[in-house]
Amino acid sequence: MKRIIFVLAVTVFCACSKSSDSGGETPDAFDKTAMLTNYADNLIIPGYTALQQKLQVLQTASDAFLAAPTLVTQAALKTAYVDAQLQYERITSFHFGPAENALLDIFANFSGSLDYNFNTAGQLTGFSIDSVSIENNISTGTYNLTTMTRASFYSQGFPALNYLYFGPNAIAKFGTNTAARVKYVKDLVTRLKNLVDGIVTGWGTYRTEFIANTKTNVGSPIGNMVNQMAYQMDLLKGPRIGWPFGKQSNGTVFATKVEAYFTGNSVALAVENINALKKTYNGGGNGKGLSDYLVALNKTTLNNDVLAQFDLVSTKLSAIPDPLSTSLTTQTAAVEAAYKEIQKLLTLLKTDVASATAVQITFVDNDGD
Amino acid sequence: METKEDQISSGAALQLPVSHRSLAKRVTALLASFRQPVSIAPLITFRIVFGLLMFLSLIRFWYRGWITSVYVTPDFHFTYIGFEWVQPLGNLSMHLLFLTIIIAALLITLGLFYRLAAILFFIGFTYVELLDVTTYLNHYYFISLVAFLMIWLPANRDYSLDVLIKPEKRRKQVPAWTIGILRFQMAVVYIFAGLAKLNPDWLLDAQPMRTWLPAKTHLPIVGAYMYETWVAYLFSWFGAVYDLFIVFFLLNRKTRPYAYAVVVIFHIATAIFFPGIGMFPYVMISCSLIFFSGAFHEKLQRFFPFYDHSFNDAAYRFKYNLSIVVGIYVFLQLVIPLRFLLYPGHLFWHEEGYRFSWRVMLMEKAGSAYFTVKDKDHSIEVNNAEFLTPLQEKMMCTQPDLILKYAHHLAKVFETRGLVNPEVYGEVYVSLNGERSRLFIDSTINLAETPVSWKHYNWVLPYRN
Numbered sequence: 001m002k003r004i005i006f007v008l009a010v011t012v013f014c015a016c017s018k019s020s021d022s023g024g025e026t027p028d029a030f031d032k033t034a035m036l037t038n039y040a041d042n043l044i045i046p047g048y049t050a051l052q053q054k055l056q057v058l059q060t061a062s063d064a065f066l067a068a069p070t071l072v073t074q075a076a077l078k079t080a081y082v083d084a085q086l087q088y089e090r091i092t093s094f095h096f097g098p099a100e101n102a103l104l105d106i107f108a109n110f111s112g113s114l115d116y117n118f119n120t121a122g123q124l125t126g127f128s129i130d131s132v133s134i135e136n137n138i139s140t141g142t143y144n145l146t147t148m149t150r151a152s153f154y155s156q157g158f159p160a161l162n163y164l165y166f167g168p169n170a171i172a173k174f175g176t177n178t179a180a181r182v183k184y185v186k187d188l189v190t191r192l193k194n195l196v197d198g199i200v201t202g203w204g205t206y207r208t209e210f211i212a213n214t215k216t217n218v219g220s221p222i223g224n225m226v227n228q229m230a231y232q233m234d235l236l237k238g239p240r241i242g243w244p245f246g247k248q249s250n251g252t253v254f255a256t257k258v259e260a261y262f263t264g265n266s267v268a269l270a271v272e273n274i275n276a277l278k279k280t281y282n283g284g285g286n287g288k289g290l291s292d293y294l295v296a297l298n299k300t301t302l303n304n305d306v307l308a309q310f311d312l313v314s315t316k317l318s319a320i321p322d323p324l325s326t327s328l329t330t331q332t333a334a335v336e337a338a339y340k341e342i343q344k345l346l347t348l349l350k351t352d353v354a355s356a357t358a359v360q361i362t363f364v365d366n367d368g369d
Numbered sequence: 370m371e372t373k374e375d376q377i378s379s380g381a382a383l384q385l386p387v388s389h390r391s392l393a394k395r396v397t398a399l400l401a402s403f404r405q406p407v408s409i410a411p412l413i414t415f416r417i418v419f420g421l422l423m424f425l426s427l428i429r430f431w432y433r434g435w436i437t438s439v440y441v442t443p444d445f446h447f448t449y450i451g452f453e454w455v456q457p458l459g460n461l462s463m464h465l466l467f468l469t470i471i472i473a474a475l476l477i478t479l480g481l482f483y484r485l486a487a488i489l490f491f492i493g494f495t496y497v498e499l500l501d502v503t504t505y506l507n508h509y510y511f512i513s514l515v516a517f518l519m520i521w522l523p524a525n526r527d528y529s530l531d532v533l534i535k536p537e538k539r540r541k542q543v544p545a546w547t548i549g550i551l552r553f554q555m556a557v558v559y560i561f562a563g564l565a566k567l568n569p570d571w572l573l574d575a576q577p578m579r580t581w582l583p584a585k586t587h588l589p590i591v592g593a594y595m596y597e598t599w600v601a602y603l604f605s606w607f608g609a610v611y612d613l614f615i616v617f618f619l620l621n622r623k624t625r626p627y628a629y630a631v632v633v634i635f636h637i638a639t640a641i642f643f644p645g646i647g648m649f650p651y652v653m654i655s656c657s658l659i660f661f662s663g664a665f666h667e668k669l670q671r672f673f674p675f676y677d678h679s680f681n682d683a684a685y686r687f688k689y690n691l692s693i694v695v696g697i698y699v700f701l702q703l704v705i706p707l708r709f710l711l712y713p714g715h716l717f718w719h720e721e722g723y724r725f726s727w728r729v730m731l732m733e734k735a736g737s738a739y740f741t742v743k744d745k746d747h748s749i750e751v752n753n754a755e756f757l758t759p760l761q762e763k764m765m766c767t768q769p770d771l772i773l774k775y776a777h778h779l780a781k782v783f784e785t786r787g788l789v790n791p792e793v794y795g796e797v798y799v800s801l802n803g804e805r806s807r808l809f810i811d812s813t814i815n816l817a818e819t820p821v822s823w824k825h826y827n828w829v830l831p832y833r834n
Contacts, residue, residue, distance in 0.1 A: 029596050032586060114754040214587040238752065250747045274526065296596070297583055303806065309694040347737040347798045351806040355735040357585035360645075365645035367435075367506060 003270050014283035030296035030368060031288070032214035036221055038287030040207050043279065047091040048200045049098075050331035053191045054084040062189050065165070066182045068173040069157025077165055085109075085158050088252070089272040090103050090231050093280040094311065096224035097210060102195045105162045107145075108257075110153035111239040114231075117248065120353035124254040129163045129261070138177065138184045145191045145321065156188050164188070202252035226299040226359040230278050240270050241317075245335050264323030271317050277300065278310040281349075290357070299356045306353060316341045400692065403549065405683035406542035408663025409527050415551060416524035418655040419515065420478030423490070426648045427471045440497070440503055443776055444757050447502040449769050450821060456498040464671055468493055473764030477519065480529020484520065491516035502771060503764035507729050508649040511558060514702075515656070518554065522547045523685045528676060539677075539792055544686035551659045553699065556616040558653075561706045561727035563612030570717070570732070575601035576802040577733035578608075585642055590690065611635055619660035633655045643730065710811065714823055715832035717801055720768055722823065736799040736809060740816075742779055744788040751779055767799050769826045770811065776816030793817040803834075 006075045046369050061080035065073040088109060095105045105111070112125035119125055133155040137143035145156050164185050173179055211241065216222045220305070259268040283289020294303040316338035328335060354361045426651075430436065440457045446492070448455060457463060470493040478484035495513045525531045570576045578601040586592040591685040594600045611631070618628035636650035658666075670676050692711040711721030716723060717732050740751040753762045756778070765771040776793040783791045800806035807830075814828045 027585075029593065030583075114752065117752055159654075176737065216584040236756075242750070247750045248752055250749050343739065347806060351735045351737045351798055351800045355733055355800045355806075356580065356803060358581050358733070361735070362763050367504075367645070 014287050025172065031131070032186060032222070032293070033211055035283060035293060035340065036211040036214065038283050038289065039221075039225070039280075040203070040210050042284050042287055044091070044094045044210075045200075045207065047087070047094065048196060050332045051084065051087045051091060052193075052196050052200050054080070054087045055189070055196055058084045059189050059193060062165075062185065066174070066185060069171045069260055070214045071171070073213060074165065074171060078263065081165060082263060082268075083159065085263075085269060086272050087259060088158065089269050090276040091280075092273060093225060093277055095228055096221070097206045099314055100201040100204065102198050104195055106153050107195060107261065108157040108192055110150075110157060110159065111235050111259075112243075114234055114238060117238065117243055124243055124249065124257050124258040126243045127261070128154055128257055128260040129159045129167075131163055131167070131309075134160055134163065134184075138180050139206040141180055141183075143184075145187065156191060158192075161185070161188055162260050162262045168178055170262075178258040186292060189265065215314075216357060217358055220363065222290075223359050225280060226354055226357060227361060229280055230346065231275055232273065233342065233349055236273065237339070237342050237346055238272060240266070240273070241324075241335065244324070245339065249338070253328045256330055258324045258328075260324060264325070266324035267317060267322040267327070268322050270324075271314060274310065274314050274317060278307070278314070281306065281310065290353070295354060299354055302348075302352055302356060306345070306348050309341065309348055312346050313338065372468070381666070387658055392482050403544065403546040403679040404415030405545045407457035407545045408664045408667060409541055409685070410545045411548050411659055411665030412522060412524045412543060412551075413659060414654070414666045415518070415659050415671060416480065416483075416529075417478050418658060419519070419636045420474050422475075422651060422655050423474035423494075423512065424471060424478060427467060427474060430646075431464075431471075436467055438758070439501055441759070443501070443757055443761060445761075445775075446500055447761065447765070447774055449499055449502055450770075452499045455496060457500050464499070466493055471496070477524075483529060483531050487516065487520040488619075491520055491584040500672060501761070502724075502760050502768075503761045505724055506647075506649075507558075508647075508652050510725055511554075511652065514554060515551070518550055521548075521691070526685055528670065528673065529640055536696070539681050540685040541681045542684060542822070544685070544687065544691075547685075548659065550695065550698075551656075552616075552620070554702070555659060557702050558705070558727050559612050559616050560566055562607055562729050563614075565652060565726065565728045566605070570802050571605050574802070575605045577731075578602075580733045581643070588641065615815045616660075619657060622662065625660060625698060628658070636780055639730075646730065664762055679831050690759060714825065714829075718799075718832035719829055720770075732802055734767045734799065734801050735763075736797055738762075738766040738772065738795055739763065740776065740779060741794045741796075742783045743790060743792045743794065745788060747788050747791075749783070749788075756782070766797060767809075770821060772797060773816055773821050775817075777821070780817035791817060 017222075021216050023132065047322055058077075058080045061073075061077045065077040067073075069200075091099075092105070099105070106113075109127075117125055129346055130280055133151040137155055143155070144256075145152065162180075169175075172275070208223050220269075238248075239257075240259055242248065244258045246252045260266055281289060282291040291303050291307065316334070320331055320334045320338060324335075350361050400663055401549065437460065440463050441460045443543055446457065452752060456468060470490055473486045473490035473493065476482055477490060489534060491513065494509075496514055498509050506536045523540065523543055523643055526543070530538040550591060566572070579598065582601050582604065583593045584595075588595070615632060615635075617626060619622040621628075621631070634656055636654045639646060640650040661669075668672040679766070706726035707722075709716050712719065712721040714721070718733070738753065740753070741750060741751050752764075757765065757775070765775050776795060778790045779793050794814070795810055795816055796812045798806040799809040809830060811828050811830060816828075
């Protein structure tokens, strides 16, 4: 008995101390902390800060429009709005940490989520706008923007503002029940701003934790980024392009369910999104990114193919003329071509890149062997 | 006492004098040695440790919300062939079922209503495992097997509440095979896991270690070496040698303490490197204690409170001759892992005979699957997230039989949505052991018409063209 305890103790001691005798860098070691620092300092924090600033500009333009709803103020507002939403598309791969805590993706730009794309009436949800709930909120004046329901997600954020600013007879509608409508819009802008302000503040402290965690498991920074890129590709394949195009509805086109229907810049937003995903993948081009990590893992061919596929998707998407709502029926070949390439990129990211980096594509933790 | 028992249970039949003996006599002697009374102590420790470990791991499963996310949330479950009738209960009943198994595990530990508890635990645990193939794990299978064995073993005949209530039931000796069968079960796990590692990917390419280890650079001290290829080879070869030979070192009295130390270190290392493997290392560390001698366990049990040192002469005897039943069990355990030999094609790619064969942490496989459901008027692309949880989808993408089951489910669902005799086509891409993803199944085959069977999956594209 004593001998066994002794043997155990000695062996554990040896096993623990043996590996500490020589340190030093190995030749092809890849510095993940440097990569994460690049992400935090050059992409994520500047991305959210820029969004914060653009929402500030939007708020100013919005207030001007609300004070005097005319074609002129609306045009100025449109520039600020489009600008802010484009910036939003640039941070979609960073929906974790503070953004996840704030549930930014469901409150700022709800996409219907992937597990449920048709409602009980068989109508596509996707980037819907719940105009009934919005008008109801305005007329009753009682609403809670933090409620966790689909009606709540669909009556705030960019989609709701898109409808309120640029929807049918938008200017005229400010003539009736003006005060309540103005208040609702102001509340939506404030809510959006507060969400993003909170995230920028959150990154002030989260940054340290982010760059220190070089794991790749579920919930780690690297795991999160790979999963978010795959998820955004799923959104591109589903709610952004495939669903309104009728891929899951036997060709029934849902033209009004495209992202930002009333501003008619869905393709521009999708292109911005895919270009931003590429930047996430290559670390912005200058600093270290996942792309460099793949090269360090001797996956140069895969890396080149992924980069080329990003460019191809971007090109094919750009070939679809905006507004997408019209092109879905008039430019089917172009949409189909883009869709095909999106699926290829999705497979590369979800299967090959995830596998090569040993990242699990799943949003839940589980036992395994 | 110690040497005698060691001889008997460490496959000591080989050490019997063989000269001048006929085969029949040798078999008789061998069978007699299995029935030789030995100390019950190893069985007692095993019962306590196994029960406690199950108690803790089931509570962990509950605490992590996995009962709900794995068995309550999904609308569809991947059943095992022949077990389609095993369906999950509702939210409340599922939790009550787990509560029952948890209490049963505790009763096993305490040795109270032991046989009933063992039966409940086995049925409950196995029922849960049969609910969904996508949650299959080798060590869950191992737990089911051990739980089955525990039903028949007299593991409550000492240091238990059962003997406290009925002291006349107490026995200090049991037939050698009751301990031997558990050692055999451990040996099956280790040796088959070792044999499974004897493949070119593992030995020559150090895959999947070469893929997994660079993800572990965050570990203190050893992290810096994780990009080194030789480390991946070291892990692979050491793992194979360990699995193949550890049982023999555990069986030998002289090497046993060292071997057990290696068991502890090896499994703690795997727990640190691969936290995703959950309870597996702890199951192996605790169950390996069964290799220690009766004398060792008796000494160990002196530290237990209320331990009764008095010796009881009568050995436990089974009322019936179980030789044939035990023989069949042993035979099945040796044959089931080998059934892959009946199938052509690359085992890792087709996965025919992959489950229930102790292939632990053996490959890195990932996939993406896109399905289209068609009839003459429709062509609809399926949104997998609508039907499957992320875990189910992930497991389905790479396992042919699950792809088929899912396709059949889709055909049924879309029939209710108004499609007439729907056809299901799958475009599935799979990446194996760091290779580039490739088309996995024939995308022109109507999966709805392809039957689930034990026959070779000829609709899966060959691994190499």
